[in-house]
Amino acid sequence: MEQSNKTYAVEADQLVKAFGKERAVDGISLKVPKGIVYGFLGPNGAGKTTMIRMLATLLKPTEGHAKVMGYDLAKEADDVRQSISLTGQFASVDEELSGRENLIFIGRLVGFTRKEAKSRADELLAAFNLQDAAKRQVKKYSGGMRRRIDIAASIVTSPELLFLDEPTTGLDPRSRNEVWDIVRALVKNGTTVFLTTQYLEEADQLADLIGVIDRGVLIAEGTSAELKSSIGVRSLIIEFEDEQDLSKAESIFEGMFTQPPEVDRDHLSISVTMKDQSKAAKAIGELANQQIAVKDFSMQQPSLDDVFLTITGKPAQEEGGEANGE
Amino acid sequence: MENNSLEKSITLEKRPSKASPMNAALTFAWRALLRIRYVPEQLFDVTVFPIIFLLMFTYLFGGAISGSTGEYLDFVLPGILVMTVAMITMYTGLDLNKDIEKGVFDRFRSLPIWQPSVLVGALLVDVVRYSLAATIMVTLGYILGFRAEAGFSGIVLAVLVILFFAFSLSWVWTMLGIVVRSEKALMAISMMLLFPLTFLSSVFVDPTTMPNWLQYFVDINPITFVVDASRGLIHGYDVSSELMIITYISVGLIAVFGTLTMYFFRNKN
Known part of the structure; x- marks a missing residue:
């Protein structure tokens, strides 16, 4: 792999995404070194999902450019897709199919033969503790199982960079810990993880580097310790x-x-x-x-609110449902 | 969580080489077939619909329009065949729209696959569904006394023409399925387009019985050409000019709406 000598998984330069007059992402530049967990921390509607969707080739930036795993987002989208996986905030597998069928389906799509896809599916089901639910339709899964199959589907090909959009929102503490364990195992084995979260605790637990985003702007960046000491409170x-x-x-x-x-x-x-x-x-x-x-x-x-209070002088902006689907 | 098996599953050394476009499309088709297995009710539109349509129109209008239901059946069956298949093409768009709304579409678009395979796979399965509808209607027609003057081969040719046209028409719905935001709105738009297209055509009656202004519309309606061509192929008269026009229309539909579909597919916000 000739790409591996490059240091950054993501290099974004002044990325902007405007929907009409609203600038959901308003000039974000950031560098994510390979092999770490980057935590993108911000309230609902801050632009986290929009940023991730741009980096995963789903949205075209209005302005600016970015390199993902060394490939130009605009010119080499196919190569970018070859090296990443995205686990969206909402359904990222087919709920009508069983967990196993979903994994085989993704496996076939990414180029495994039928036999390879089946054995890969079984391997992942075992690894994610989903054997018992293998033949059940995903829509009948619990929240925690749901998230695990979402992530399992994302690593069928062992991506070099995994995007996780709010992986633990709405999960109970036990399921949340399971997801954290998965993320830690992924990073230990060399995958770079770019995750978004609304919880400072989650960023604190997982992320090597945290970017704080508010209203489409990166307002602070650093390690958890750096952020906390700068926040101080x-x-x-x-x-x-x-x-x-x-x-x-x-x-x-x-x-x-x-x-x-x-x-x-x-x-x-x-x-x-x-x-x-x-x-x-x-x-x-x-x-x-x-x-x-x-x-x-x-x-x-300090809570997320403390972070925001210190950096922006205002509490975290909750924009609620409307901005959710961005 | 068994961390050993987890880590083992993550450290996968070999990554597969990219799936061929054909394989990717077939995989999407496989998915559509699996979905039918879980929710067989979704086949109502291609099984129950055609039966109801055929029985209803034959016995409701037959006596009034042709003097006897038997004669009307020979006239109307090719028409209802076209109408039913045209109507069920819109489900392609509805399914796509649901995938987008639920979010799974995002995963497909972020995969390193030949991007149109998402749509081509779905359309392949639709062709299977259209064939099923056609088979059921022709079989029922035969039971009710329908006879094709050009025999079995005439029916097969007519069905092939209808499938080709339906495949082309489907691209209109895939485009709308991507652009329109909600399933309900999409349903409303599809109905608004499909009802005039299918009813204001030569499906049910001879257009020469209609007022002039309506005839004008009916004569340029693509459905009319497909219906006339099917009738000709089934009952054995020359429809080469209709077939030519259908080819133009279908190729045009694919060129315009296929291109638009792919444009919106790539630039979806």
């Missing part, structure tokens, strides 16, 4: 045994932190935000020095 939450301790702690923290502490008298808890994590230890230590009993404490990760 981690919260320390402390619970107390009684009101007296709570009030004492409040006055101590007022002097320690730039932001005034938030006090919740009903739950006897106090919450302070900080940029520097080491301050949390100092704060707890100070309480101990003053003989204030701490019932419980926890550090809270």
Whole structure:
């Protein structure tokens, strides 16, 4: 493979997609190194799906250009398709057919002989724990099984780059963890994964590099740690045994932190935000020095809303149903 | 999750070489056949429809139009054959539209396959469905007393002409299936086009009984040419000029709507 000496799976240069007057993607440039998970993080309607659809050759960019696995998106679409797979947000297999039939169908389409397609289908069904449901119509699958067969269908050919559009939206925690395991296994074996998500936790768990998108614009990019430290707002939450301790702690923290502490008298808890994590230890230590009993404490990760609040000064924009189908 | 088998399945060394266009189209055809196996009701349109049409029109209009149902059957069967097949061509577009709406179309378009195979495969299966409808109608016709003066070969030729025309007409619906946003709207548009096309033709009655302005439309209606050609082939009279015109129309339909279909297919938003 002569392509493998090139470093980037995706190189996008000022990509724009306009639908009429609305610019769903408004000039995004990004570079995704091979062999990593790139997490595209943003709220509904931010332009994540549009971006993925452009990179997967489904939509023609209005402006700008991009290379996917080294091939020009506009001029070498066939070569791009040969190296990628897309698992869309909605049905990406035929719901009327059984899981096995779907995999054989895709296998035949990508060039396996009938025999090869069948053995590949059985191999994938076993790997994705779907043997028992192999002969059932996909429309009768549960949400988690559904996602697994979607992904299985995408890796029939072992793509070099896999696009996953919101792979865990609507899944229960167990199914979500299964999908995460699959993504980790894929990357371990050399596949590059480009996924979109609305959840900071998911990006945090999976992605080596995170791009934050809002209203068609890439507003931040970096590793999870970089993003968090740039956002800074981690919260320390402390619970107390009684009101007296709570009030004492409040006055101590007022002097320690730039932001005034938030006090919740009903739950006897106090919450302070900080940029520097080491301050949390100092704060707890100070309480101990003053003989204030701490019932419980926890550090809270910044949420997607915190990310947006910090970067844009506004909460994540929820545009709801209309923008969903973009 | 058994991680060993998962990782083993991912580290696939050999990647298949691209499927040939023919294989890709046949695979899509295989899928369409599988779908029929799961939902056999979808064959109603090619089995029950033709039977109802044939019985209904023969016994409803036969006496009034030709004096006897037997004579009318000989006249109307080639017409209803064309009408039924023309009507069921629209399901091609509806199926395509459903694939697009559900999202599975996106996967097909992102696969390294000869892109038109998605459509060609579906149309291949449709030709099978049209043949089924034609066989059922001719068989029922024979039971009811229909006789082809040109014999069996005349019927076969007529059916081939009808299949060719239906294949060409299907491209109109594939184009609409891609462009029109909802299934309901697509259904409405298809009906709006198909009803005048099939009824305002020589399917049911001799056009010379119609007012002049209507005759004008009926005479340029492609369905009229196909009906007249089928009648001629079945009852043994010369229809070479009709066949010529049908060839022009069909090739024109494929050239225009096939091209438009592929254009919208590639540039779908």
